[in-house]
Amino acid sequence: MSISFVRIDDRVIHGQLVTRWAKELPCDGIIAIDDAVAADPLLSSVMKGAVQDIKVWLFDTATAIEKLPKIIASEKRYFVIGKSPVTLKRIIEAGISLQNSNKKINVGPMSARASTTTIGPNQSVNPEEIAAFDYLVQHGHQIEFRLVPDASSYSWQDARQKLK
Amino acid sequence: MINVILATHGSLADALLASSRMVYGELPHVFPVMLTENKGINSFGDEFAAVLKQASKGADGVVVLCDLQSGTPWNVACHHAFNPDTQPPVTVLAGVNFPMLLLSDEIKDLQDVEQATAQLLANTQETLVQATLAETAQSDDF
Numbered sequence: 084m085s086i087s088f089v090r091i092d093d094r095v096i097h098g099q100l101v102t103r104w105a106k107e108l109p110c111d112g113i114i115a116i117d118d119a120v121a122a123d124p125l126l127s128s129v130m131k132g133a134v135q136d137i138k139v140w141l142f143d144t145a146t147a148i149e150k151l152p153k154i155i156a157s158e159k160r161y162f163v164i165g166k167s168p169v170t171l172k173r174i175i176e177a178g179i180s181l182q183n184s185n186k187k188i189n190v191g192p193m194s195a196r197a198s199t200t201t202i203g204p205n206q207s208v209n210p211e212e213i214a215a216f217d218y219l220v221q222h223g224h225q226i227e228f229r230l231v232p233d234a235s236s237y238s239w240q241d242a243r244q245k246l247k
Numbered sequence: 248m249i250n251v252i253l254a255t256h257g258s259l260a261d262a263l264l265a266s267s268r269m270v271y272g273e274l275p276h277v278f279p280v281m282l283t284e285n286k287g288i289n290s291f292g293d294e295f296a297a298v299l300k301q302a303s304k305g306a307d308g309v310v311v312l313c314d315l316q317s318g319t320p321w322n323v324a325c326h327h328a329f330n331p332d333t334q335p336p337v338t339v340l341a342g343v344n345f346p347m348l349l350l351s352d353e354i355k356d357l358q359d360v361e362q363a364t365a366q367l368l369a370n371t372q373e374t375l376v377q378a379t380l381a382e383t384a385q386s387d388d389f
Contacts, residue, residue: 125380205269
């Protein structure tokens, strides 16, 4: 088990937030997954520069699906960060396990956009993301909305109540 | 534990806290106090003393983050910090910015306020950086 932490964060790599989590959980490297960011070399470079002292890889979803088995087989411990629950759903659909030593999927900021519903502080979801969270829960994942390690949290089940 | 007072000219303290809610959520160890044009310096001194009393409850020390060295919030904070009767001990930093406020979350569990303040200042200095591009080539060495 070499994934030590799985997070959903719509900034993908937010320097100060990643550093904060890396102080709490073991991390030898960060695997960040987003098609749009991976396709933009300038944005990729800027985002990778936001984290000091920890190696960062940025992949599109297809490349992540190809590389994750080797990453999971590694002795080192990695953070896996996806921009959206939809990204993580696609990875699980491809047969890759996101079980991790933190035993849950953490969710950070998800900005308000068109057709989103707010479920918590700076956390909003659209219908596609709602379906993806439902999928992640059905596949045995505990979803925890928590911005930083010692902040208050709520689960997807709690959020689901607000959406009905 | 260490509590933090955010002491600023005008609404900067409340605005910094509103911004921090976006990134870190609530920061319950932070107590804002603001000097306003309509209330004046004397009223600020009273408000500061009341906030300090609140922030001191159950704390091993209080760090005051001021916006500006030698401004009124700084002067009032120093008056308390260097009074030998002040308990728990109070330290004062000037030049508060967004990273410093967020990083104060990481020193709140310490006990020694001097050590906490030195660490916060050192960590904040590292956040003052010019943007540069990182290497884009990615190895397969996991």
